[in-house]
Structure formats: structure tokens, C-alpha cells
Amino acid sequence: MNAGSEYQQLRAHLASLRMAAAAEALPALLDEATKAASRLTHQAFLERLLSVEVAAVEERRRASLARFASLPSPLTLADFDFGAQPSVDPKLIAELGTLRFVEDATNVLFIGPPGVGKTMLAVGLGHAAVAAGMRTYYTTAADLVARCHRAALEGRWATTMRFYAGPRVLIIDEVGYLPLPAEGASALFQVISQRYLRGSVVLTTNLGIASWAKVFGDDVMVAGAMLDRLLHRSVVVNIDGDSYRMRAHRARADAVRKAVAAR
Numbered sequence: 001m002n003a004g005s006e007y008q009q010l011r012a013h014l015a016s017l018r019m020a021a022a023a024e025a026l027p028a029l030l031d032e033a034t035k036a037a038s039r040l041t042h043q044a045f046l047e048r049l050l051s052v053e054v055a056a057v058e059e060r061r062r063a064s065l066a067r068f069a070s071l072p073s074p075l076t077l078a079d080f081d082f083g084a085q086p087s088v089d090p091k092l093i094a095e096l097g098t099l100r101f102v103e104d105a106t107n108v109l110f111i112g113p114p115g116v117g118k119t120m121l122a123v124g125l126g127h128a129a130v131a132a133g134m135r136t137y138y139t140t141a142a143d144l145v146a147r148c149h150r151a152a153l154e155g156r157w158a159t160t161m162r163f164y165a166g167p168r169v170l171i172i173d174e175v176g177y178l179p180l181p182a183e184g185a186s187a188l189f190q191v192i193s194q195r196y197l198r199g200s201v202v203l204t205t206n207l208g209i210a211s212w213a214k215v216f217g218d219d220v221m222v223a224g225a226m227l228d229r230l231l232h233r234s235v236v237v238n239i240d241g242d243s244y245r246m247r248a249h250r251a252r253a254d255a256v257r258k259a260v261a262a263r
């Protein structure tokens with residue numbers, strides 16, 4: 001085989017192995033390998049070629065994890081202003097950001113009134129998990145319940161339960177904003193139960209733990225059983241500061257008032 005047909009054969013191999021990035025990098029790398037100045041060893045050449053492909057595969061994987069995660073905002077933990085929220089311990093959030101909690105399927109609960117940054121922190125953990133290559137999924141409690149409801153009607157219950165069991169990190173936002181119908185409560189209960197000790201749940205709620213029965217239509221049994229599973233291995237972050245949104249409104253209002261007073 002001459003060099004030309006060898007090259008064609010090599011391109012064909014890379015194409016049939018779907019190694020598009022390596023195929024694209026091949027001509028330049030071959031040039032470099034044969035240049036007197038940089039003569040690459042066989043080993044170094046192969047390493048360079050494969051590392052181009054590995055990087056491309058890695059990048060595709062990361063992008064697909066990010067798409068799947070459906071995180072509703074691009075803000076990360078680094079964007080969180082701890083000065084504005086003294087009830088949140090930066091050291092605790094930094095520890096959570098290492099994602100060690102995922103290793104033993106610990107759950108994280110952010111509890112507090114509206115606007116204090118619960119969603120931002122949960123989503124920030126989601127971005128960290130995606131960056132670490134973990135399968136992550138964000139949903140609101142209302143969406144989860146609606147999807148389970150449709151699944152039950154369409155005979156896809158088992159598949160849907162497997163879907164929520166799959167991600168290593170499942171973020172369930174806004175539990176407790178709306179009271180759940182009995183069927184919704186039992187869907188949420190089943191999702192939590194099947195993830196118990198297997199995969200982390202990051203959950204946000206405006207309800208103190210004592211008022212959880214309310215979410216479940218005052219079904220104290222279901223609420224208790226769910227709390228047992230959620231809290232057995234968990235980190236609870238209580239946030240009791242001012243709403244960040246209101247804080248911004250107040251700052252603007254204060255500025256306007258001062259400007260008016262100064263006139």
C-alpha cells in the first residue's frame with residue numbers, strides 16, 4: 001500500500017469509528033510528526049491524535065449533560081452574594097459545592113421564605129454537578145406531579161418513575177408552594193422513596209419542616225414517611241434573611257426617597 005492509499009484507509013477507519021475530531025486533526029498532526037524539527041515518536045503521535053478525540057467526546061458529553069439537566073438559570077454558586085444573606089454559611093455551601101454529599105446519596109434541603117436564594121443555590125449545585133460529569137435533572141414539584149399524572153393516564157408510570165430515579169442529582173424546586181392533590185403527593189413520595197439511599201435529592205421549600213403535612217393534604221402519614229426518608233441522611237439549610245428581590249427594590253426605593261428629600 002502506498003502512502004496515499006494508506007492515508008485514505010486511515011481516514012476511512014476514523015470515519016467508521018466516528019472519530020470526526022481525530023480525522024479533522026489528522027493532516028496537521030501528520031505534518032508535524034514528519035517535520036524534522038518536531039519528529040514525534042509513534043507513541044507521541046498516537047497519544048496526540050487520541051487526546052483530540054477524547055477531548056471532543058468529553059465536550060459532547062458535557063454539553064448533553066447540561067442540556068438534559070434543564071437548569072433554569074446560568075447562575076452558579078460563585079454568583080451568590082453571601083454578604084446579602086448572612087444566614088447562609090459560605091463554608092457549608094463551599095462544602096456542598098465539592099459534591100461529596102452525592103457520594104452517599106445525602107439530600108440537601110433549602111428551606112426559607114420566597115426570594116432568599118433557595119432556587120439559586122439549588123441550581124448552583126446543579127451546575128457544579130454537571131461540571132463534575134454527573135447526570136443531573138431540575139424540575140419544579142408542580143412539573144414533576146403534572147408529568148406523573150400524565151404518565152399514569154398514558155400507562156407510562158413505571159418508565160416515568162425510572163426517569164426520576166436515573167439522575168445522580170435530582171433537584172425538586174418549590175415544594176409546598178401549592179398544596180398537592182393526594183395523587184400528586186403520592187407521586188412525589190414514590191420518587192423520594194425510590195431514590196432513598198441511592199441518589200441525592202436537592203429540594204427547596206418555603207415550608208418549615210413542621211408544616212410539611214400541609215403539602216400532602218394534611219396526610220400526616222405520607223408527610224412523616226417522606227420526611228423520614230428525606231432527612232435520614234441530609235443537610236438542611238435554613239435561610240431566614242430578607243428577600244434578595246425585595247432588598248433590591250428597597251435599595252432603589254431608598255435611593256429615590258433620598259433624592260426626593262435632598263431637593
Ligand code: ADP
Binds near residue numbers: 112121
Ligand atoms: P427563592 O428560590 O428563595 O425564592 P431565588 O433563588 O429565586 O429565591 O432568588 C430570587 C432572585 O434573587 C434570583 O434572581 C436570584 O438570583 C437572586 N438572589 C437571591 N439571593 C441572592 C444572593 N445572595 N446573591 C445574588 N443573587 C441572589
Ligand code: MG
Binds near residue numbers: 119120204
Ligand atoms: Mg425559588
